[in-house]
Amino acid sequence: MIQIIRGFKDILPGETELWQHIEICARSLFENFGFKEIRIPILEKTELFARSIGEDTDIVEKEMYTFEDRKGEKITLRPEATASIVRSLIQHGLYTKNPVQKLYTIGPMFRRERPQKGRYRQFYQINAEIFGVGSALADAELIFILMTLFSRLSVKNTEAHINSLGCRECRPIYKEALNTHLDDFSSMLCPDCVRRKSRNPLRVLDCKVPSCRLAMENAPAMVDFLCDDCNAHFEETKQALEMLKIPFILDRNLVRGLDYYTRTTFEIQTSVLGAQNAVAGGGRYDGLVQALGGPQISATGFAIGFDRLIEVSDLDRDSFVKSPHLFIAALGEKSRMKAFEWSCRLGEKGIRTEMELGKKGLKSQMKQADRLNAGFVIIMGEDELSSGSVVLKDMKTSIQEQIPITDVVDAVMRRCI
């Protein structure tokens, strides 16, 4: 038997209903805040991700599904959505229609990592981005939307962590200070952090190895090095969140994995997900549009891990599964044909109707109706056909009544709508 590819998974009936519900909630919330959907390709030129995410990130170095197409062009299965959205924004000059663009997209992303709880090689993200707004209020709005969505989806134990990563002006100064500190404590760092120190020193901040934590105890924090503009920006973000009564944790060690982030950075964490505790993450990336060849445009956005969201939502999956209003149990050829006609007519009118298309006994058909959790069952055999009326049974109360054959469709519709 041919198995599914490692790290990939099927989403089966019984769970797709919850996926759909979450998607509908997210869409309607986004629309309330003026976001429009954008649909972008799953394949892009490899160069797009190399330039946006950063050449020497793990994602680009070893996690992307990259291959050559038949003409030798290097293409990549998207590992995230932001790069494509920015590419599209620039390519179509969306900012010329309206300098403020609020966009969202939902779909699969691909990274070849070792699978584990809440992490798959094909995983789904819900992305929202705001272009053309430099104000901290845009960042606050995104966090507000996230927390509102999670609350509506009954996600428990969520915490908003925020930090600021500064800008091109102040971050280099901070990096220097951090490096000086790391030099002093280099003997305490784990092998991974020694590597990080030269490659991406900020990463040492969120290392979990105890000795590294100790080494970083009195390390300088980015928030203490923010320039006046960045500091004012961060203060405004916090002020807005306080006004909105969104609790947050100032996490001086919160950094982002992708190179393009600046200023505000945030992550929504939950305690119920084990090691993969981030269910959404995002932040500001004011330099990316320009870096990809567009004009200087401010940008901020987030990505929600859909698969993780499913795992932490307390909503009851089963409550979204739609069961049939009616099951028609027909006995005999003539009855089955008549039942089939009704079944199609009712389906056309919006009544979820099912029946047994093969030859089965009544007991078996009743059992099937029960299994499907049908609200009503019509029972009809030769007797009913000749007498001109069928039995309509309410499966909850077990009450049965006679319905004239000529009135079946209307009678069912009266009860089911």
Added chain:
RNA sequence: GUGGGUGUAGCUCAGUUGGCAGAGCACCGGGUUGUGGCCCCGGUUGUCGAGGGUUCGAGCCCCUUCACUCACCCCA
């Protein structure tokens, strides 16, 4: 890429010092010739993850390998 755990029916799992491959659930049928759930009776379901080795004999012991899973790394 690195480490730990687990692989037996569609699902959850038993399986004794190595001796005929099991249970519950699910599914199908019957008890009730035309009435679901509860009950009773019967039935179907297997490359015991795969390959090799030891043995008269391997689900069990040994080697190899694959998959799943959790964690590291990284990230949503």
